[in-house]
Amino acid sequence: MRDAEQALFSGGLDSFELMQRAGNAVAEFLHANWPEGRIQVLCGPGGNGGDGFVAASQLAKLWRDVDVFCLVPREDLKGDAAKAAALWEKDIRPLEDALEAPHDIVLDALFGGGLSRALEGTVAALSQRGGRVVSIDVPSGIDGFTAEPLGPCFRAEGTITFAALRPAHVLLPAAAYCGGVFVADIGVPVKSRLLENSPLLWGKRLPQPGQSTHKHQRGHLAVVSGPAHATGAARLAARAGLRAGAGLVTVLSPPDAIQVNASHLTAVMLKEFSKREDVCDALETATVAILGPAAGVSSTTRENVECLLGSETKAVLDADALTVFGDDSEALHKLLRPSDLITPHIGEFTRIFGDLLETSSNKVDATRKAAEIAGCVVLLKGADTVIASPDGTAIVNTHATRWLATAGSGDVLAGIAGGMIAQGVDAFTAAAMASWLHGESGRRVGAGLISEDLEKQLPEILSALHGEKR
Numbered sequence: 001m002r003d004a005e006q007a008l009f010s011g012g013l014d015s016f017e018l019m020q021r022a023g024n025a026v027a028e029f030l031h032a033n034w035p036e037g038r039i040q041v042l043c044g045p046g047g048n049g050g051d052g053f054v055a056a057s058q059l060a061k062l063w064r065d066v067d068v069f070c071l072v073p074r075e076d077l078k079g080d081a082a083k084a085a086a087l088w089e090k091d092i093r094p095l096e097d098a099l100e101a102p103h104d105i106v107l108d109a110l111f112g113g114g115l116s117r118a119l120e121g122t123v124a125a126l127s128q129r130g131g132r133v134v135s136i137d138v139p140s141g142i143d144g145f146t147a148e149p150l151g152p153c154f155r156a157e158g159t160i161t162f163a164a165l166r167p168a169h170v171l172l173p174a175a176a177y178c179g180g181v182f183v184a185d186i187g188v189p190v191k192s193r194l195l196e197n198s199p200l201l202w203g204k205r206l207p208q209p210g211q212s213t214h215k216h217q218r219g220h221l222a223v224v225s226g227p228a229h230a231t232g233a234a235r236l237a238a239r240a241g242l243r244a245g246a247g248l249v250t251v252l253s254p255p256d257a258i259q260v261n262a263s264h265l266t267a268v269m270l271k272e273f274s275k276r277e278d279v280c281d282a283l284e285t286a287t288v289a290i291l292g293p294a295a296g297v298s299s300t301t302r303e304n305v306e307c308l309l310g311s312e313t314k315a316v317l318d319a320d321a322l323t324v325f326g327d328d329s330e331a332l333h334k335l336l337r338p339s340d341l342i343t344p345h346i347g348e349f350t351r352i353f354g355d356l357l358e359t360s361s362n363k364v365d366a367t368r369k370a371a372e373i374a375g376c377v378v379l380l381k382g383a384d385t386v387i388a389s390p391d392g393t394a395i396v397n398t399h400a401t402r403w404l405a406t407a408g409s410g411d412v413l414a415g416i417a418g419g420m421i422a423q424g425v426d427a428f429t430a431a432a433m434a435s436w437l438h439g440e441s442g443r444r445v446g447a448g449l450i451s452e453d454l455e456k457q458l459p460e461i462l463s464a465l466h467g468e469k470r
């Protein structure tokens, strides 16, 4: 966003004009959503405070009852913040006075996301008062780069930011302090490359069969099963893929697991593989294959991955398919293609991308770098799942529930993504669809959730998204 602002300024746009647009947007946002009550505006010394002064004068024009407090005296303000303060003709009171002043709503215009040290003294005390808070840019006290509180910080009911979402608005723990986030368009032409997951992003692209579509036109998903003692993961993924709409789903099974797989599968087909060539042949007939869930950390799994990534078939790689490359991750990066999806949890991510999480400012940056390195779509699982494509576009999914932290949950996620890819959805969109549908399924089950419950929720959820009554 900084680059886009700089381009605008060098194109002749006055930075104070931008601040006025920002402050006016804040006033509109606050007035529309918190239409009643006395407003206490808390201003910092920089641009964030400047937005606060503009908003305060605009809110007063809307006949709102407004008091303004500032961390520094009016005469110490500089640049745009000083110009903005000049718009406020009444008193600017010292910040300490705010502690005891009557109010209903606080407008937190103290600091933006560039804050470099923890809040102290009066500011820290104000942040801990509770009550109804609306924050400008980010709740003050949040480090916008790491998306973590630097110490005490405001907890907002709503946050208004400008031009585009930043990681702190969607990544935990910062996102939990933001409340509802509104992105105001102030004329900064950024191509938003960070989005929050929602059916609004992809609902219209959910695949659905036409009246005369036959199953072969809905794609073929293959899922590679582990050995006899580890077959459940593949079946969870396979059934989820079928529910997501893949026309055909086949579990590819080693000979020792055929009986156990056969006794548990009905609509999902089963095919035996005993040697490398069998897997290669079977994978080539599929549109997409899921490899990794309970596949085993073995040379067979590695060979199967190499076979899949050397074929025309798209890949969804998870768990053991990633772990087998733990000591040779560059080989995996070289094989992966832009149409592939990998779905590591943090441990697997570290195995194949080293210390990227520690060396990046936050999870969004780390996942973006990973997608660029691997040249494929990366879905980093967590309470705030991040999906990134090699071009830098990222989506964060917070539509989930803690009850999803259970055995087999990730296999279902991979299965839904595979089912969508089978039907022609690109890997990035399929990952976004899958993480939201997975989260929604989890929320519908709630406490007591086991992974077998998840795919059963899909018909109702998908019907609702398609606008069909059941």
Ligand SMILES: NC(=O)C1=CN([C@@H]2O[C@H](COP(=O)(O)OP(=O)(O)OC[C@H]3O[C@@H](n4cnc5c(N)ncnc54)[C@H](O)[C@@H]3O)[C@@H](O)[C@H]2O)[C@@H](O)CC1
Binding pocket: 005, 015, 018, 019, 020, 022, 023, 044, 045, 046, 047, 048, 049, 050, 051, 110, 111, 112, 113, 114, 115, 116, 117, 118, 119, 120, 136, 137, 138, 162
């Ligand atoms: N960049 C732009 O052109 C625009 C910026 N806007 C606003 O400007 C804000 C960014 O402005 P700034 O870069 O001035 O940043 P801030 O408004 O966050 O202010 C930073 C100032 O606070 C001081 N400071 C940092 N931590 C402190 C602490 N713990 N205790 C006391 N003082 C501390 C710093 O020394 C610095 O002087 C955004 O958040 C947004 O609200 C908007 O007006 C839109 C346009």
Ligand SMILES: [K+]
Binding pocket: 048, 108, 109, 110, 111, 112, 135, 136, 137, 138, 139, 140
């Ligand atoms: K703020």
